[in-house]
Amino acid sequence: MHASHRESADHVRERIERGVHDRAAFRAALGDVPKNDRDGWLDHVLALDMIPEDDRLPAGCVPYLPSPVDALLRVIDQARVRANDVVIDVGSGVGRAGAFFHLMTGARVMGLEIQPRLVRASRELAARVSVSQMSCIEGDAVNLTAQIAVGSIFFLYCPFSGDRLAKLLAHLQQVAREKTIRVCSLDLPIPACEWLVREPPFAPDLAVFRSTHRDEGTKEIQRGILKT
Numbered sequence: 001m002h003a004s005h006r007e008s009a010d011h012v013r014e015r016i017e018r019g020v021h022d023r024a025a026f027r028a029a030l031g032d033v034p035k036n037d038r039d040g041w042l043d044h045v046l047a048l049d050m051i052p053e054d055d056r057l058p059a060g061c062v063p064y065l066p067s068p069v070d071a072l073l074r075v076i077d078q079a080r081v082r083a084n085d086v087v088i089d090v091g092s093g094v095g096r097a098g099a100f101f102h103l104m105t106g107a108r109v110m111g112l113e114i115q116p117r118l119v120r121a122s123r124e125l126a127a128r129v130s131v132s133q134m135s136c137i138e139g140d141a142v143n144l145t146a147q148i149a150v151g152s153i154f155f156l157y158c159p160f161s162g163d164r165l166a167k168l169l170a171h172l173q174q175v176a177r178e179k180t181i182r183v184c185s186l187d188l189p190i191p192a193c194e195w196l197v198r199e200p201p202f203a204p205d206l207a208v209f210r211s212t213h214r215d216e217g218t219k220e221i222q223r224g225i226l227k228t
C-alpha cells in the first residue's frame, strides 16, 4: 500500500479510537484509495493483521474468508443500508464486514459466528470500533432464532448451504411476517422462495432480495418476475 494511504488509514483509525469517527470523512478517505488496495486499507484501519486459525467446523460449514470491500460497498448501495437498520452478518468471522457496514452507514450490526476464536476477535474489534453498535453472538446461526428476529438486513457471505441454509431461510420467513427485510447473498445461490423477490441489478456474485407479504410474492411469481 502506498505510504499516503497507510497514513490515511492511521488517521481514520485514530479518529475511531478517539470516538470521533466521521462517516463522510471515512467514505472520502476510502474513495481516495485505489480499488485493489481497499482491502488492505480497511484491514489497517481495523488493525486486523492477525487472523486466528479456523477451528474444526461442522460438515457443510465454510471457514473464514473476509468479503472484499468492493462487494460490501455494493451490498450497502443495493440493499440501501441506513443508520436505522440492524444488519445481521450470518457467519461473521472476525466482524470485519459488520464493522465496515457500521462505519459506512451508522447501522447497528450483529454477527452470528460459530467459531469461538473468531467471536473473541470480533468482540475485540467491537471494543475498538463501537461496543454499543457492534455485537457478536456465538453459536450455530440456524439455532440463534431469537437473535435473528431483530435484524432488518441479513448478509450471508457463503457461511453454509444445503439444509442449514433452508432452515435459516425458514426462520427468516417468520421474521419477514412482521416486517420487510432484505437478504443479501454473496457467492451463495439462494433457493427460490415465494416470499423473496430479487432486486436489480442482477450481478453474478451478489443477490439482494426484499421480502414480500406472502400474497405479493405469489403474485410476482405468477407474473414470472421472481428471479433467483
Ligand SMILES: C[S@@+](CC[C@H](N)C(=O)[O-])C[C@H]1O[C@@H](n2cnc3c(N)ncnc32)[C@H](O)[C@@H]1O
Pocket (backbone or CB within 6 Å): 057, 060, 061, 062, 063, 064, 065, 066, 067, 089, 090, 091, 092, 093, 094, 096, 097, 112, 113, 114, 115, 118, 139, 140, 141, 142, 156, 157, 158, 159, 160, 164
Ligand atoms: C466466508 S466466511 C464470511 C465471513 C464474513 N461474513 C465476511 O463477509 O467477512 C464464513 C463464516 O461463516 C462462519 N460459519 C460457518 N458456518 C456457520 C454456522 N453454522 N453458524 C455460524 N457461523 C458459521 C465461519 O466460521 C466463517 O467465519
